[in-house]
Amino acid sequence: MSNEIRNLEPKALWNKFADLNAVPRPSKKEERVIEFMKNFGNSLGLETFEDEIRNVIIRKPATPGMENRKPIVLQGHLDMVHQKNNDTQFDFENQGIDMYVDGDWVRAKGTTLGADNGLGVAAIMAILESKDIPHPAIDALFTIDEETGMTGALNLKGGILKGEILLNLDTEEDDEIDIGCAGGVDVTAVAEYDEEETPADAVGYTITVKGLNGGHSGMDIHKGLGNANKIMNRLLFNGYEDFGLQIATLNGGSLRNAIPRESVANVVIAGMYDEAFEYDMLQIAKEIKAEFKTTEPNLEITVEKLNNVPKKVMPSMAQFYLVRAIYTAHNGVYRMSADFDNLVETSNNIAKVTVGEGKLSIQCLTRSSVETSKFDLANALRSAFELMGCEVTFSGSYPGWTPNPKSEILEVLVDIYEKQNGTKPNVVACHAGLECGILGTNYPGMDMISFGPTIHGAHSPDERASISSSQKFWKFLLEILANIPEKK
Template sequence: MNTDIQNLEPKSLWSYFANLNAVPRASKKEERVIAFMVEFGNGLGLPTTVDEVGNVLIKKSATAGMENRKTVVLQSHLDMVHQKNNDTEFDFDTQGIEMFIDGDWVKAKGTTLGADNGIGVATIMAILASTDIPHPAIEALFTIDEETGMTGAMGLQPGVLSGDILLNLDTEEDDELDIGCAGGVDVTAKAEYPEEDTPENSVAYTITVKGLKGGHSGMDIHKGLGNANKIMNRLIFNGFDGFGLQVASINGGSLRNAIPRESVAEVIIAGVYDEAFIFDMQQIVREIKEEYAVTEPEMQILFERKEEVPAKVMTPAAQFYLVRALYTAHNGVYKMSAAFDDLVETSNNIAKVRVGNGELQIQCLTRSSVESSKFDLANSLRSAFELMGCEVEFSGSYPGWAPNPNSSILKVMRELYQKINGEEPRVVACHAGLECGILGTHYPEMEMISFGPNIKGAHSPEEKVQISSVQKYWNFVLQTLENIPVK
């Protein structure tokens, strides 16, 4: 129950997190959460504004004795990824997230939890509402649409903020101080394709790939997780080459920034091949499951015979080019960083595949901390899709965040972390897309650090946040605010 969540420590943070999670807040549908934040700021009597794109800014003066410290921007994003399991009955547009406690973790019932970035938002709310937390002057910036385009950060105008230091509370490992991140670009391929009448004496099947872990297409891209779109294409490729399988429709994946967990295809084959088709495909299924036995132990690949045969299917020629383009298109890690150990430099996620009624669309998210490498991979994808006759569009490009290992706030936070925890933090750059890169283009002199508690499985229904880690992180936030350098 969410009331149990509100009794966790620190109570103020968890209480605000529970209140926030009662508000639907999908990317590009943030009207209700914007109103929620405006009501919160006004209720505290703090100066509260909404800019032209929907970002909320709440200001709070320094507490007594802290007036000579540098102004701090506390920043988190309001939107969350809306993902659920296929067998979960849930309406993200009307329902609040249903949370529960499992040992040292807070989880959601069959949906994403919203800890990314709700814990950050709740942290800032608790600080703004406090009467006994020492802090310098604060500019609390709550951005919109971080998950599907970062349009909030992009739309923020120069001159809105006056802070010297920005603390971004959107990192998911509590021993990390992030000082750099990847940029990204959306790659979208579209085409119309010819259909033909389904041949006589055909039999129809629904092929389902499900039970994959999914996850964050940046932070989890190196883990060797299954991509439902690539697995489905492999099945269709083999069925097409071996038995003349033809596609009526494909529906795989949902969001660009989530590794696709599920894909469903409606296909037909000639009835004469029915038994041989199932026999051979089960052998391919066994091979795939063996390959992913460690990383995807819950994977399911199902073939269900359908009574009703679709009226139209993709022509063999069109399907030939589709399955080969999807096979060719790179998915996963493309290049590792030469500047940072164990850091992915460039990657791609084949996030969404839609085929049906003579139209197809393929959506990818390409990430890199090196701008030229980002577009090198994007052009590789473009080439594969253009060769099959698609129109390809690049959109939503945003820059990475160049690390500054010599910033004064990094020195302060490293020393504090070591003093509090008895060990050095890991100073890293990450492969996720943080808003710091975009905000840094508007405010190039502002020092920035990103940090947060342990969150696992972001962007998937497996998302969870660690209770003890939130306590550790909260203490670190308070100590950091108390030790902000003087102006």
């Protein structure tokens, strides 16, 4: 892997990405990558420190002749989403990512690649290490825990950064320049129930939903992709209605910001319904697969008989409310923006559902570029889950980033992009949760912009980064650094 990736152009970028991807860095477990980044900064003789929450800041003075330009912040996040295929053996806490080249793409073997936001971080590292790239004074800001709570950005205090312009390198289409993003809030519903003994005549089944694309619950939410938790709930609903199905255990989804790809349920039914149940489930599975044949061609739904029948199950009435609440809970696009063409304003991802041992949990991530709309949808979800007897909490709320179409640095980027590519870039706001809006709360006067290379399939094992796009991105970034406006 190492030589294949390290020989890609631009080598400065890909070598730093290979270095970074050798370091385990799942969200909330960034200790190793924090030390790696501090050692990197110190090895260059640059001012390097971490703040109270463990964001890493590395400062580099302006190159000769650039001292009169506005100081900038180059920003990316250190953590990565850790997702893998079921048949892939991988330990994200102790292994580096195993990468390979596939045509114009760099991929990982059965796991997420970490290009989100590893390529942005690698680009900043390459700039810091460079001796011949013109640039103004730089604060390199490497935040932690972006993917599972925006903890680093939320806890960065004012007064630490000296830059007047922030370049966030965390978007995923190289023809886009982002000037706004959605905020988000976690909606979590929990409850307990008294398990029942499984009826004496029961037979057990495992129902499995798998093979879905998954993806980023912000950037991909509008694509009509299947949500494993919603699909599983349809099967459980019909099984309950027609055969009195009872759930023993249910595990669907994994991360709040990833569209769930898989769900597995162990259930029981009365033995007298055995053949009819299996036939009915397979018929429903065919109908669901037909609905998703275009967006989810690899969807698999299996119904397999268990050798050992589960001993405990969820009571019938508790399940009655559960499947109805999940059916009622909105998933996907809730409202499109009235101000920006083709922009999702508000959405929800039913990210993770677990049932077993007398406890249930439903985890959602609600996003919106409009704060009031975000909580409107969050309260709709809360109402559905409270009606089934759950305790519902809102947590991890972070603000969106309000677009500034008259930004000075935006004008610079648009002009450079057009000169380099012969076409205008798409100036957009995105439905993902960039850190710019959060950082702006403590640095309200900072001019912010976001851009990056093309990355597809982020937050899924299909994540891949375009080699040619990375070359385009690198050329773009270097020209931006050379054309930062002068101080006023």
